[in-house]
Amino acid sequence: MDYFAAKNNRTMIYFLWVILPYTIKSITTNISTCPNQQWIEESLKKGHVPGAAIVVVNATHILYQQAFGYQSLSPQQPMDVNKSIFPLASISKTFIAAAVMQLVEQELVDLDTDVNIYLSEPNKRIFHPHYPKHSITLRKLLSHSASIYISDLVQYTYFQPNDDAFNESLADMCFKYVNPNTSNWLPKPPGTMTSYSNEGPTLAALVVERVSNMSYIDYVKDKIIKLLDIDINKVGVRLSDFANIEDLVKHYIYATNMSYVSELNHLFPQLNITQIQDDFPSWVYISHFGLSAYPAGLLRMSAGTLSIYLRMFLNNGFPILRPQSIAEIRTVVGGCLIPPYNPEWSNNSTGLPPSEEFGLSWYWQTMKDGRRYIGHSGSLPGMSHLMLVNEKNTLGVILLSNIDIGLTEYPLPEMSG
Structure with a gap:
């Protein structure tokens, strides 16, 4: 779930261009040399990151893993790679693609068939009100090309304290926001533009529910996790899914001034947002929460657990998917010919369009030096994450952190070692 696009982009750039490439370079240059821990700690401190977990893997082994800082500032509780449970934010979307491709392999769904066939709701058909003949398909939903657009202010209402968000069913959530009687659509036909959404992948998760006759989270646990x-x-996904809530990483925001706290409370009046006193007067703490579009942003696990899933990707899907399915996930939908939608861009704009190229839930990012990575970032209030794989599919990196801020506003330490 990327609740602030601009903020998430700044955070992602910080991780992508600084910490993670340096970690990858350290390991690929000399497999026996660990990344400079002091430099990483300095970088996280400069970025006001309370805690983070970093894991680097290849197809068979963990090459590097390290926890930094704290999962709880008050009382202090150190971060742990294998025990600290994070909400994965939008990294959760990659599990939707895995579930869908399993159903494709079983010939239970087709990526290019109208999803209404699978939803079996004759009185609640989903289509673009201005382009009803352009079908909404799983491929379009997973590649953010279904022309779905829902404002940030509406998405902020998805967040609810504790497990309250689960009082609304996944079906009710989808049909409420993605239906032809709303204005939640781009002024373009489905399949002709890309626009990142949380509702598209969530609708794909509902298809998984309907076809499998299982709740989405039960499907993920039974068919992927097991x-x-x-x-x-x-x-x-629920707080109640975990025996010890103290294992869950706490959400923090570093506020540069107290008016920021007021702004947060204005955006999220339904959440419990408080300024930490004691030793951390500049930190804002957000109590645990859920969201109704949970498949797109609320799968919870540790960095260590996520690394097992990432090794599956590096193993071309084994043991949950066929290599052909991973190839499908990695393939840029539309052959890089579907442009991103942004009404603010003009023909004479000096700004460059985003470099993301969408596959199925995963997307490609091109570095300044031309290197390409596939993966997914994620942000929630008080969380910023990144999971990526190099172009050769030989190395994967995970960074999960409990911070929410535009980190590039702060000076970075010099890289050493």
Whole structure:
């Protein structure tokens, strides 16, 4: 779930261009040399990051793993790679693609068939009100090309304290916001533009529910988590899914001034947002919450658990998917010919369009030096994450953190070691 696009982009750039490439370079240059821990700690401190977990893997082994800082500032509780449970934010979307491709392999769904066939709701058909003949398909939903657009202010209402968001069913949430009687659509036909959304992938998760006759989270646990030999008790979406809530990483925001706290309370009046006194007067704490579009942003697990899933991707899908399915996920939908939609761009704009190229839930990012990575970023109030894989599909990196701020506003330490 990327609730502030601009903020998430700044955070992603910080991680993508500074910490993670340096980590990758350190390991690929000399496999026996760990990244400079002091430099990473300095970088996180300069960025006001309370805690983070970094894991680097290849197809068979963990090459590097390290926890930094704290999962709780008050009382202080150190971050732990394998025990600290994060909400994965939009990294959760990649699990939707895995679930859909499993159904494709079983010939239960087709990526290019109208999703209404699978939803089986004759009185609640989903289509673009101005382009009813342009079908909404799983491929379009997973590649953000279904012309769905819902404002940030509406999306802020998805967040609810504790497990309250689950009082609304996934079907009710989808049909409320993605239907022809709303204005939540781009002025372009589906399949002709890309626009990042949380509702498109969530609708794809609803298809998984309808076709499998299982709740989405039960499907993920039974068909993905179990097959990866992961303890299902270490994965969930609800707070009540976990025996010890103290294992859940706390959400923090570094406020540069107290008016920022007021702004947060204005945007999220339904959440419990408080300024930490004691030793951290500039930190804002957000109590645990959920969101109704949970498949797109609320899957919870540790960085260590996520690394097992990432190794599956590096193993071309084994043991949950066929290599052809991973190839489908990695393929840029539309062959890079579907442009992004942004009404603020003009023909004489000096700004460059985003470099993201969407596959199925995963997307490609091109570095300044021309190197390409595929993966997904994620942000929630008080969380910023990144998971990526190099172009050769030989190395994967995960960085999960409990911070929410435009980190590039702060000076970075010099890189050393």
